[in-house]
Amino acid sequence: MRSVKLGSIQQVFGTNSHNIWLRDHCKCDECFHKVTKQRLVDTFKIPEDLESESALPESNGIKIKWSDGHTSFFRWTWLRRHSYDPQFVDFQPFLQKKILWDARIKEYPPTVKYEDVMKSEEGLSNWLLNIDQFGFCFVDGVPPKVEETEELAKRICFIRETHYGRFWDFTSNLEHGDTAYTSLALKAHTDNTYFTDPSGLQMFHLIEFNGTGGSSLLVDGFWAARRLKMTFPEAHKILSTIRIPAHSAGDPNTLIEPTPNAYPILNYNPLTNEIYQIRYNNDDRSTLSHLSSNEVEAFYDALRKWNNILIDKENEYWVKLEPGRALIFNNWRVLHGRAGFTGHRRIIGAYLNWDDYRSKLKISNLTREEIDEMI
Ligand SMILES: C[N+](C)(C)CCCC[C@H](N)C(=O)O
Numbered sequence: 001m002r003s004v005k006l007g008s009i010q011q012v013f014g015t016n017s018h019n020i021w022l023r024d025h026c027k028c029d030e031c032f033h034k035v036t037k038q039r040l041v042d043t044f045k046i047p048e049d050l051e052s053e054s055a056l057p058e059s060n061g062i063k064i065k066w067s068d069g070h071t072s073f074f075r076w077t078w079l080r081r082h083s084y085d086p087q088f089v090d091f092q093p094f095l096q097k098k099i100l101w102d103a104r105i106k107e108y109p110p111t112v113k114y115e116d117v118m119k120s121e122e123g124l125s126n127w128l129l130n131i132d133q134f135g136f137c138f139v140d141g142v143p144p145k146v147e148e149t150e151e152l153a154k155r156i157c158f159i160r161e162t163h164y165g166r167f168w169d170f171t172s173n174l175e176h177g178d179t180a181y182t183s184l185a186l187k188a189h190t191d192n193t194y195f196t197d198p199s200g201l202q203m204f205h206l207i208e209f210n211g212t213g214g215s216s217l218l219v220d221g222f223w224a225a226r227r228l229k230m231t232f233p234e235a236h237k238i239l240s241t242i243r244i245p246a247h248s249a250g251d252p253n254t255l256i257e258p259t260p261n262a263y264p265i266l267n268y269n270p271l272t273n274e275i276y277q278i279r280y281n282n283d284d285r286s287t288l289s290h291l292s293s294n295e296v297e298a299f300y301d302a303l304r305k306w307n308n309i310l311i312d313k314e315n316e317y318w319v320k321l322e323p324g325r326a327l328i329f330n331n332w333r334v335l336h337g338r339a340g341f342t343g344h345r346r347i348i349g350a351y352l353n354w355d356d357y358r359s360k361l362k363i364s365n366l367t368r369e370e371i372d373e374m375i
Pocket residue numbers: 164168170178179180189190191192193281284
């Protein structure tokens with residue numbers, strides 16, 4: 001096999017200066033810890049005038065001999081995925097297309113079976129794929145008990161403890177200073193807008209109820225954001241830029257606020273322009289004291305337009321939670337709420353961290369080789 005002169009490497013990576021980038025990303029066992037997946041090469045000892053002396057293409061990659069005597073090998077698939085000049089954005093590393101939904105999801109809500117999730121890795125990965133695609137998923141056949149429901153949540157990852165406790169078991173007894181612990185109706189919202197890092201997943205399992213009302217509401221926040229962008233682009237821009245302060249201050253000796261103290265309601269990935277997080281709880285919004293007067297007017301106008309989409313019957317999915325049927329949803333995408341109720345109503349459930357959920361989703365659905373290629 002003839003060795004490829006530097007030129008064609010430059011074509012692949014532009015000018016010489018990318019040699020540093022390549023050398024810094026060498027994945028041989030000397031430069032990259034094969035167990036911990038951490039860089040071992042000392043970036044700052046790579047000669048700034050590093051040259052590649054030869055580059056030998058092979059079937060699944062290219063071997064480069066460096067002027068400092070080191071040899072690196074880069075897989076073609078890795079080079080294509082991480083090429084930045086040009087960037088081949090067709091490489092959606094893993095994210096499958098989200099399926100946005102409205103009230104019609106009622107006909108076919110994503111649902112899996114408890115024994116499948118608990119008994120097989122395939123059942124677990126299918127559950128996770130549903131959560132990723134739809135933003136929520138029901139699990140049927142869950143014993144209506146604390147232990148089994150907690151074990152179900154822990155199939156994904158450890159439970160996130162907050163000032164509300166770890167695995168929660170709540171009724172309307174105001175055990176905590178929050179309206180969730182009352183029988184009041186709650187409008188569509190996402191939880192934890194007062195945390196810098198809102199919980200990624202939330203699980204609800206209603207195990208006891210004798211009263212009236214209390215239906216649960218789900219709204220696809222990504223669908224609502226798309227509707228807002230299509231119908232009122234100005235309002236969409238405002239809710240994607242104006243930052244909203246939030247707090248949780250109902251428990252004694254508690255004042256929780258995010259850092260920085262305010263985030264937009266609609267949050268987009270600046271690299272891919274994809275929406276990744278809705279942060280919306282109008283009841284937990286703190287005093288708006290950082291807007292100019294015309295921003296205040298524009299904000300309330302945009303908020304009304306957003307709310308009108310959330311309360312549109314075409315977008316509201318109302319469902320009665322029942323013992324044996326656990327609900328889990330992406331708290332960064334799906335808004336939840338409930339109708340007011342009378343009587344005794346007991347829900348058990350938990351928060352799970354976003355990053356730990358996404359880790360389990362990838363580990364359950366990617367090969368080791370695919371994962372190595374992503375980092
Ligand atoms: C812990 N548990 C889920 C029962 C209730 C927590 C209250 C959540 C709060 N209203 C918020 O929107 O973040």
